[in-house]
Amino acid sequence: MSAFSRLMYLAIQKTARYLPDKAPDPLRHRHDQLGRPLPRVDGPAKVTGEARFSAEFKLERLAYASLVHSTIAKGTIAKIETAAAENADGVIAVITHENAPKMQQPPIVPPFNSGERPKGTAASDLPVLGDNKVHWNGQPVAVVVAETLDQAEHGASLVRVLYRAERPRLSFDAVKHEAATPADVLGEEPRVEIGEAEKRLSGADVVIDRIYRTPRHNHNALEPHATVAVWDENGGVTLFDSSQYVYGVRDTMAAVFSLEPKKVRVVSKYVGGSFGSKGNVWNNTILCAAAARVVGRPVHLALSRRGVFNVVGGRSMTEQRVAIGADRNGRITAIIHTGVNPTTTHGAFPEPFGAPARYLYATDALLIDQKIVHLDTVTNAAMRGPGPSVGTFALESAMDELAHELGVDPLALRRINEARKEPSTGREFSSRHLLEASQRGATKFGWQPRAPRSQRDGTWLVGQGMAAAQYHVVRFPATVRVRINADGTAVLQTSAQENGMGTVTVQVQHAAERLGLPVDKVTFEYGDTNLPKSAPAGASSQTVSLLQAFRDACEKLQREVLSLAGNGSHGPLSRSRFDQLEARDGGLFRSDDAHRGETYAAILQRLGREFVEAEATSGLPFETIKYAMHSYGMQFCEVRVNEASGEVRVARWLGSFDCGRILNARTATSQFRGGIIMGIGAALTEETLFDERSGRIMNPSLAEYHVPVHLDVPHIEIIYTDIPDDHTAGGAHGIGEIGITGVSAAIANAVFNATGKRIRELPITLDKLL
Numbered sequence: 199m200s201a202f203s204r205l206m207y208l209a210i211q212k213t214a215r216y217l218p219d220k221a222p223d224p225l226r227h228r229h230d231q232l233g234r235p236l237p238r239v240d241g242p243a244k245v246t247g248e249a250r251f252s253a254e255f256k257l258e259r260l261a262y263a264s265l266v267h268s269t270i271a272k273g274t275i276a277k278i279e280t281a282a283a284e285n286a287d288g289v290i291a292v293i294t295h296e297n298a299p300k301m302q303q304p305p306i307v308p309p310f311n312s313g314e315r316p317k318g319t320a321a322s323d324l325p326v327l328g329d330n331k332v333h334w335n336g337q338p339v340a341v342v343v344a345e346t347l348d349q350a351e352h353g354a355s356l357v358r359v360l361y362r363a364e365r366p367r368l369s370f371d372a373v374k375h376e377a378a379t380p381a382d383v384l385g386e387e388p389r390v391e392i393g394e395a396e397k398r399l400s401g402a403d404v405v406i407d408r409i410y411r412t413p414r415h416n417h418n419a420l421e422p423h424a425t426v427a428v429w430d431e432n433g434g435v436t437l438f439d440s441s442q443y444v445y446g447v448r449d450t451m452a453a454v455f456s457l458e459p460k461k462v463r464v465v466s467k468y469v470g471g472s473f474g475s476k477g478n479v480w481n482n483t484i485l486c487a488a489a490a491r492v493v494g495r496p497v498h499l500a501l502s503r504r505g506v507f508n509v510v511g512g513r514s515m516t517e518q519r520v521a522i523g524a525d526r527n528g529r530i531t532a533i534i535h536t537g538v539n540p541t542t543t544h545g546a547f548p549e550p551f552g553a554p555a556r557y558l559y560a561t562d563a564l565l566i567d568q569k570i571v572h573l574d575t576v577t578n579a580a581m582r583g584p585g586p587s588v589g590t591f592a593l594e595s596a597m598d599e600l601a602h603e604l605g606v607d608p609l610a611l612r613r614i615n616e617a618r619k620e621p622s623t624g625r626e627f628s629s630r631h632l633l634e635a636s637q638r639g640a641t642k643f644g645w646q647p648r649a650p651r652s653q654r655d656g657t658w659l660v661g662q663g664m665a666a667a668q669y670h671v672v673r674f675p676a677t678v679r680v681r682i683n684a685d686g687t688a689v690l691q692t693s694a695q696e697n698g699m700g701t702v703t704v705q706v707q708h709a710a711e712r713l714g715l716p717v718d719k720v721t722f723e724y725g726d727t728n729l730p731k732s733a734p735a736g737a738s739s740q741t742v743s744l745l746q747a748f749r750d751a752c753e754k755l756q757r758e759v760l761s762l763a764g765n766g767s768h769g770p771l772s773r774s775r776f777d778q779l780e781a782r783d784g785g786l787f788r789s790d791d792a793h794r795g796e797t798y799a800a801i802l803q804r805l806g807r808e809f810v811e812a813e814a815t816s817g818l819p820f821e822t823i824k825y826a827m828h829s830y831g832m833q834f835c836e837v838r839v840n841e842a843s844g845e846v847r848v849a850r851w852l853g854s855f856d857c858g859r860i861l862n863a864r865t866a867t868s869q870f871r872g873g874i875i876m877g878i879g880a881a882l883t884e885e886t887l888f889d890e891r892s893g894r895i896m897n898p899s900l901a902e903y904h905v906p907v908h909l910d911v912p913h914i915e916i917i918y919t920d921i922p923d924d925h926t927a928g929g930a931h932g933i934g935e936i937g938i939t940g941v942s943a944a945i946a947n948a949v950f951n952a953t954g955k956r957i958r959e960l961p962i963t964l965d966k967l968l
């Protein structure tokens with residue numbers, strides 16, 4: 199989540215002077231675990247039902263909450279009638295702005311340029327049930343708490359709200375001329391200008407200058423947002439809350455309820471997906487805690503699918519202009535990527551669609567300019583690949599248009615314009631093998647340029663498309679603890695959650711490798727603010743962040759073990775230096791003498807110690823300031839478009855990625871695939887339909903908001919370069935979000951290749967092809 203990265207950039211830009219290049223690990227270990235396709239270590243708990251998700255904490259005297267949502271987009275509540283609900287069977291309390299407990303405004307991550315430090319991670323800073331104002335259609339205006347969920351929902355249906363409606367701003371097209379420059383675009387300047395792009399464009403041999411549009415999207419995680427909140431006698435609160443960042447929830451709730459952060463405990467171990475929707479704190483979590491305080495009992499608040507659409511903002515729509523000028527040989531001379539997206543006055547999330555143009559292609563002149571307007575809606579937020587997901591739709595469609603115009607192979611066009619330095623900053627790349635990934639992908643896919651509308655299979659027109667994928671590398675400081683017990687087992691601890699991506703599995707592999715233990719001797723305790731503070735699971739950063747901290751903690755622990763077992767003792771490791779050792783076979787051994795060494799268990803037992811442990815905090819991510827660091831990929835697909843109906847079927851997919859070292863072949867492949875599947879949804883079906891008269895979301899269900907189902911998804915082949923980046927711990931880059939990027943452009947380009955029709959507005963539905 200780039201929102202968090204703003205804090206980092208702020209801290210780093212003030213302090214970064216010099217980055218020492220990575221020193222080799224002083225202690226040797228065998229590279230026998232990372233990279234293996236180890237099945238998920240949390241898999242058995244999930245498939246047996248032993249894993250408890252937030253909504254499943256059945257505390258004693260648990261009461262259930264249901265929300266009443268506003269039905270207007272803007273105005274005030276004139277009257278709220280709660281008597282019928284209060285008198286209904288099982289209802290314990292009806293909480294409105296008239297009787298809600300005192301709460302502070304939720305703290306949002308402030309704009310980077312403001313210089314403020316984040317005090318929380320709320321998506322919106324509007325007071326929650328703080329007054330009678332309505333700011334969006336779907337805003338929670340009352341909470342009904344009852345003995346059972348059915349009774350709470352029935353109670354909620356009985357609450358009558360009378361509004362004084364005001365005229366809302368709901369039409370993007372009506373207000374886009376008011377677009378203004380935001381303070382920042384998630385840590386980046388909203389405007390970059392290198393050379394005279396407009397001038398170079400108008401003087402170019404070949405010019406592509408187009409407008410691309412993408413609609414609103416909503417995250418539809420398998421597990422809708424859920425919280426169980428319980429207050430204790432000491433005025434503290436515990437929340438079981440479906441989250442990507444338990445410490446962010448803790449700090450936000452502490453601010454809202456005016457508590458010391460340590461009075462708030464947040465538990466979120468297993469999370470059924472999130473895609474960015476659980477990186478912020480939304481009204482539901484705050485209202486659950488407020489309700490639990492009012493009724494003096496634990497309260498359960500699980501959003502319905504419709505509730506998620508109402509309360510949790512998705513991805514903003516965008517209108518983007520991409521203009522590219524090139525010479526006759528295909529060399530790009532100017533790139534312009536500008537545009538507008540609507541957001542709200544109470545949130546702070548400009549969709550950073552200009553990102554890929556900052557990083558992908560060499561050009562003499564570059565202009566990026568991002569603007570925003572404000573609408574009266576639920577505030578938008580990060581959604582998988584925020585920025586590049588929709589930014590690559592525009593940029594990579596335009597690249598395809600340029601290739602067609604020039605009559606060159608789109609693959610060759612990328613080769614001609616490969617950036618040697620980061621175009622927007624001039625920084626060196628830490629590791630970039632995009633061309634290698636592209637070439638390998640093209641070979642494996644069987645890529646060859648084919649004329650538009652030249653392939654047919656009965657009534658089906660067939661076409662191929664390709665598009666680049668990109669997502670930047672982010673790392674956050676994290677604190678972790680590693681313990682080795684006298685029985686030779688190890689325990690890893692940090693507050694990170696397992697959002698389903700394989701984080702836990704990879705860290706177990708990593709620690710096992712560094713410690714020289716088999717993976718089944720390593721367990722991981724996670725998902726709880728009682729544990730050391732992890733990095734958030736956002737911006738594809740959690741794994742890389744934890745790798746660094748666990749590397750440091752393992753080293754610290756092993757030095758401690760050596761100090762216990764080495765000098766001054768008569769054990770086999772006496773008079774050994776740390777850099778003479780190798781971790782293997784459950785202990786430390788001399789690398790120059792295979793027989794000299796001792797297992798951790800033997801050392802601890804000999805010394806009568808129950809365990810040894812070490813904690814480490816990784817430092818600020820200086821490397822991401824010194825170097826341009828990105829994950830890359832090239833997406834290749836084949837589509838079939840029915841000439842009679844306009845139906846688009848994705849027939850074949852190959853994603854070829856360059857994301858540093860791949861840490862687990864199985865979970866990584868699954869991450870890439872998941873991103874591509876989500877991209878197929880964005881390309882062909884996903885669109886949050888929004889009534890511009892009322893501000894109501896018209897399709898808040900999976901019956902009407904269409905995510906891909908099995909029949910929509912072909913076999914997806916994944917390959918990767920697996921070339922380590924020497925500037926990150928473990929050589930890895932993030933992989934969680936890049937999979938979705940480039941996908942909608944690859945499909946649009948394939949649709950053009952099949953039909954000769956260029957679709958510049960997502961989703962590519964049948965009506966646009968007929």
Ligand code: MOS
Binds near residue numbers: 737
């Ligand atoms: Mo992400 S969309 O940064 O969780």
